[in-house]
Amino acid sequence: MEGMSRSSLLRTSMSMVAIVLLICPLTAGARQDHYRGRKFKPPPPVSRITVTVLRNDDETPINDAHVIFHPYENGKDKGGMELKTNEDGVAVMTVIPIGDTILLQVIAHGYQTFGGEYKIGKAEESMQIKMKLPGQQYSVYDNHDTSDDGAKSAGGSAPSKGQNGANGSSNGNTSSGSAKGSSSDKSTDSPKN
Numbered sequence: 001m002e003g004m005s006r007s008s009l010l011r012t013s014m015s016m017v018a019i020v021l022l023i024c025p026l027t028a029g030a031r032q033d034h035y036r037g038r039k040f041k042p043p044p045p046v047s048r049i050t051v052t053v054l055r056n057d058d059e060t061p062i063n064d065a066h067v068i069f070h071p072y073e074n075g076k077d078k079g080g081m082e083l084k085t086n087e088d089g090v091a092v093m094t095v096i097p098i099g100d101t102i103l104l105q106v107i108a109h110g111y112q113t114f115g116g117e118y119k120i121g122k123a124e125e126s127m128q129i130k131m132k133l134p135g136q137q138y139s140v141y142d143n144h145d146t147s148d149d150g151a152k153s154a155g156g157s158a159p160s161k162g163q164n165g166a167n168g169s170s171n172g173n174t175s176s177g178s179a180k181g182s183s184s185d186k187s188t189d190s191p192k193n
Helices: 002-034 148-153
Strands: 046-055 066-073 081-084 090-097 101-107 114-119 124-131
Touching: 046 066, 046 101, 066 090, 081 090, 101 124, 114 124
Parallel strands: 046 124
Antiparallel strands: 046 090, 066 081, 066 101, 101 114
């Protein structure tokens, strides 16, 4: 009888071990569901922004224009992203979240730089930017009307004597002959626009 009780005891203990081994993975899975580690936060929905860069006068596309996106939120810049336009003048950005405000800057060789602020409110945004040719540059060598009417029409105030250092000692020069821009310094090889 003693031999029989050992074998039944062995069978009983083996069945108990098998039951414990089957139950342990099930309870361990229940504990894992309770604690998952870091919480998953889904990314915000993003907008597909299509920017088309065209010439202002004949509306032909501009190839290789730099399109720079500066998304910001609550007055804080989130960083800049830059794309170049393709041969059709199109650049597509697909990572800016809906609801953000962007500062859009377009730079193309031979054109005025464009800049504008846009609020992204839809899943599909399309922008058409018309680039202008640069205007005439202001030259200090040309004769400009120094009256108040001429200064206002030129877009600013006329420089007074001493403001640019030509006749004053603000730039460290004491004689007016050595100051840049004085009448004795003008030579014939200076550029005229």
